[in-house]
Amino acid sequence: MENILKNLIHIAKKAGEEILNVYQLDFKVEYKDDNSPLTQADKNSHDIIVQGLKKISDYPILSEEGKEVSFEERKNWDYFWMIDPLDGTKEFINKNGEFTVNIALIYKNRPILGIVYAPALDILYYGEIGKGAYKVQNGKEEKLPISYRREKNKIRIVASKSHLNEETSKFIKNLEKYYDTVETTSIGSSLKICLVAEGKADIYPRLAPTMEWDTAAAHAILNAAGGKMVEYKKTENLIYLKQLPELKYNKENLLNPSFVALRADVF
Structure with a gap:
């Protein structure tokens, strides 16, 4: 799984770069049927992630921006990728930097591996069940949870x-x-x-x-x-x-x- 993890981090960062390219422009905002916002960054990130995942595994992919897959088909999936190419589109539109690229591997209804990358903040979180979780910022990697002293009560x-x-x-x-x-x-x-x-x-x-x-x-x-x-x-x-x-x-x-x-x- 280690090589897959490295590939996932690369894919997430590549998608993040494309999101930032759109972020710097005067982009248009569309609205989906549920009235949620959609930008070119969502679409571009989706394409990059899907292309990247298809190169490293044969697992099916379920994405917010992909075509809907029927439950009859996906209920038989053991492993599959679940992605949100741009989580926090409202934050993206408001340009506050608090948006992420999300990639998860699901096994039998449970997420067992996850990547969350905030490109505008250049902060990466990743974790794998049984292997631990980590935060990478400014070139420094720390294992989670990072020890913060809690005040009583x-x-x-x-x-x-x-x-x-x-x-x-x-x-x-x-x-x-x-x-x-x-x-x-x-x-x-x-x-x-x-x-x-x-x-x-x-x-x-x-x-x-x-x-x-x-x-x-x-x-x-x-x-x-x-x-x-x-x-x-x-x-x-x-x-x-x-x-x-x-x-x-x-x-x-x-x-x-x-x-x-x-x-x-x-x-």
Whole structure:
């Protein structure tokens, strides 16, 4: 798997370069049937990743920007690639740099390897189940989670900039029962999950819709770093969160349920 990992990093960076080429231009924005934005960068990144993956494996590919594959066909897949060529298109359009290239390898409904590359920030996260997770920035590679000293009775939450709904606000408020200090920060795209894997955040509640390709790569990285990403069931007792089942992939409906990403030592 080591050679595949090197190839994946190369593919992600090549896609990131193409995204940045468009990022610097006065690009047009289209809107898909679900009203989500689409740019030339999404399309170009998709083409580069698909071409690259076809050169290194025969696994099927499921992409946000690819043609839809029926459940009847994909339900029999053991291994397949799940990609989001440009996660955080709204962040891309707003030019805040918080967008990523996401590539995940799924095995029997579970992400086992993931690459998340933020080209504008030049930060790369990668992880493989059983092999660990890593962050690469400024030429320096560090194993995740990076050791950050936690203050007693304090929890750090990372939340969505554009999807902080009422249910999420109530969830965050409920944390005050367990911690004296609840600190909240916001960042775009799958970087939120990566911050939990890294150890800069302790918990990320996402009680709003996402698609499987939005989370798969970062989910693999979080698991490889010892964390969990669980299906959220409404409860006042948050101690039971860690006992909830992990998100599953390649469902008939590719919409994720509400979930919570957790560091291993939370609660």
